[in-house]
Amino acid sequence: MKKITLLLILMTISYGYSQNTIDFETGTTGAAWTWTTFIPEVNAFTDVIANPVAGGINNTANVAIITGDATGEVWGGLGIESGHPAGTPVVSPADMAPITFSTSNAYVKMMVYQVGFAAPVRLKFAGVTNASAGEVEVNNTVFDQWVELEFNMSSYIGLEQMDQIIILPSYAPRGSAHTIYVDNISFSALPPPPTPSDAPEAPTEDAITDNVISVYSEAAGYTQIPNDGFNDFGASTLTLETIAGNEVLKYANLDFTGLVFYNNQIDASATNTLHLDVWQPDNKIFRVKLVDYGPGPGPITEHEIVFTNPNAAEWVAYDIPLTDFPGVNTANIAQLILSKVPAGGDLYVDNIYFYDKFIPPALTSFSYDFESDLSGFDLGSNPGDVGPGTTLNQVVNPYSGVTNPDTSANINTSSNVAELVGINDASYTHPEVIIPEKLDLSAGDKGFSIMVRGPRSVPVKFKIEGGAAQDFDQTYTDVGNWQKLTYDFSSNTSSNNNKVVVFFDIEQAASGTASDDIFQFDNIEFGTLASLGTNNIEFETFKVFPNPTQNVWNVNTNKQVLNSIQIFDILGKQVLTLNPNASNVVIDATKLSNGIYFAKINTDKGSSILKLIKK
Structure with missing residues (x-):
């Protein structure tokens, strides 16, 4: 560790310390010690000076002053330590005479005056071989006055003798230079531990019914x-x-x-x-x-x-x-x-x-329509889940009623929907809902569907968590209109997941236009795939080849008549439309730029999205 050594007062070092108060008075413990400051990058400084803020609980003549420049480091990079043989600088014998902690002296009090701010304070001791039980932190909420902080150092009981004290008087980032005064470090017996004054709540389980x-x-x-x-x-x-x-x-x-x-x-x-x-x-x-x-x-x-x-x-x-x-x-x-x-x-x-605790049976189906409220949906709470402009609200469906301009095959006429603002404000921005009953996918025929409306084409990831987590991606392409996306979870036969999470354009940067990062969603359903309706015709009914291609894609099906095909680029712009009215079609890609495209295939039974690649 890089250090700055400051010899505070040039005089004979006193080492007859015997758990007396460290009060920094001339001729007593602390004033003549060789203190060392941490980290030269913050220009740390310490000295023993006349008490500049005498009053309140502290009217002693002298105190220690510690200062340091601003820093973004959480731990502040600011502290002082006394000298001892195992430290730097080497001081022998130690400034502080060796002390063995016990219940009679492990309660340490220290007066602190933080100028213009309040921050946590930490205290630590090191032993004759540099062993330590680590730092003990006390949160200070008082500034511009003396406060006495109390540190329970019982974790040091049973360790080797301690002969060094380390004080970290501002354990927090600093937007400006900090000044702290420290004084009157005393040692006393540990207070008796608290004991319960009330009894626990009486059990409510029935001895017979609940098989106690x-x-x-x-x-x-x-x-x-x-x-x-x-x-x-x-x-x-x-x-x-x-x-x-x-x-x-x-x-x-x-x-x-x-x-x-x-x-x-x-x-x-x-x-x-x-x-x-x-x-x-x-x-x-x-x-x-x-x-x-x-x-x-x-x-x-x-x-x-x-x-x-x-x-x-x-x-x-x-x-x-x-x-x-x-x-x-x-x-x-x-x-x-x-x-x-x-x-x-x-x-x-x-x-x-x-x-035998009653456990509600896992759900085999549900529906969230957001008509009355957000139905328990909320933003994620982990780092990276929420950005500065992220919001989740219930809003009036802009496309509802007889004037609905949405001409897609899956018109959403709900009165209210959920709206996520700032889908890319953070890497993992998302709405989620906890399902206490958990989800029963054991039958192997389950899936989810969600209706989505937004200003641009984005991938929409649907994920279940809490047990056998799994997620699948579909792409929203019907820009400006409601589109129903269906997710096949039939490969998951778990019954222990209890969270649903939806990601829009996960891990991508914000579009640069705030209105392009606002998406609405509605009518989230869980049930058998057959009950969810269709935006997806099962993919095995289609054959697309070659994919990737340099010239054409062949789309063949023996089960469906392809009424129309709309081709969208990665931004959701429609670049091609076909009306084959046949079970096979050739899509000419020669005039398209290289990249990723999405084909929305419409049949009498619904629609499906296929990903196409042009090389």
């Missing part, structure tokens, strides 16, 4: 099954605690524990969900593992579910589908293992039971 197998719960009507211990291994201590009149399990200082059923294996094969209520004072990773022993001795299969960043200091109800434990034989469950990462801290648990 209760491992631990006081719910009315539940009968607890036999067990062989609720804390069979691990270093935690198990006690029964009464909270708001409700008895719960408390695992103190949990690393991992096992609720075991060696001689009374759980047969949960008639259920589909594991429920448990959990309260923990922190948001450490929480893990749940099921182990089945099968019909014989010894572990057979196991699987663990990991919950990252769970809510802290509140009851969290987990309803885990047993299908999330692949490979586990739920007829022979012998262990339920709970653990926290990193280890340590308490865990309260209640209402542990298996049950």
Whole structure:
């Protein structure tokens, strides 16, 4: 790391530090240390100066000042660190006498004054061999006044002695130069961890109707099954605690524990969900593992579910589908293992039971017509899904009623439709809808259709997500008119997808004309292909050759009479029209430029789009 070294005060270095407050006063800790700033590119600077903003909670004489130029880096590139033998510059002995963190000193407070801005502040320590437990961040929302921030450094407990302090007083991008004052860094005992003051919500599952197998719960009507211990291994201590009149399990200082059923294996094969209520004072990773022993001795299969960043200091109800434990034989469950990462801290648990959760049957058909509202459709929420001008709204159908100028074969007379503005404002701009019941494509005969209207020809990608994701492309070519696009998903036999996504001209740049990036869509339908009507005649009824071609395309069919064929270029401009009234036709491509074209083929049974290539 590139650094600038600044010797603050030329005097004998004090290293008799013993967890005293770092107050930057003359002759006391901090003032005579060899501080180092980060990253010369931001012209970082630090010094010990007379307190220029004395008042409020801080009237001490001296403070540390840290300044840095503007930067777009998220982490700000601004910080100071004290000297120690394992650092740069090498200071021996260390500015800060080695300290071993424990519960009696791991609560660190620091006064900060951010001039004209408020940003997160981070604190870090490094050990005698440069080991560290990393930075701890506190979000500051106060500017132009002294504020005391509190840092829980309990993650350093049990590590080697620390002899360096690192302060990052502005952990954010800066549009202008920042100035920060720091003072009065103190060490005190950790406050006692919070404990639950309320009980979890009582279970609502019926013991009989929902086939409840209760491992631990006081719910009315539940009968607890036999067990062989609720804390069979691990270093935690198990006690029964009464909270708001409700008895719960408390695992103190949990690393991992096992609720075991060696001689009374759980047969949960008639259920589909594991429920448990959990309260923990922190948001450490929480893990749940099921182990089945099968019909014989010894572990057979196991699987663990990991919950990252769970809510802290509140009851969290987990309803885990047993299908999330692949490979586990739920007829022979012998262990339920709970653990926290990193280890340590308490865990309260209640209402542990298996049950047969009612799951609404997956849909075999649906229709969205946008007559009353957007029917749950919304813009995507991931990076790259929405641009600065992207909107999704319900609008009046410009082509409806008896005055509809749309002369296509699939006139849309709906009163209201959905409109997506800015289809290329971002790479993956799209509307989407969540379908809680999920989609049942298991019959192998399903598809989707959508009506589209826009100012130019674009590919329209229709995608299903959430399970066995799949997508297909069709091209909108009937510029200015409503066109029905049908997508054949019969190759997908899944029943676990729960999202529909539609992309218009995916990953392409904006057209440059705002009005050319506004598209409307309507009447999204899911069902059997036979029920969706036609814009697509099944492609196997056509033979197109050669494709690509240099001269002509031959289109043959033995099943349909080709009433008319319209040829469009990639921009949606019609370049050729034929009226063969026959089952075979030759399309002359000699006068067309090389590129991609789309043929809209109209028959008595509907229309279909074919992609043609001229080389």
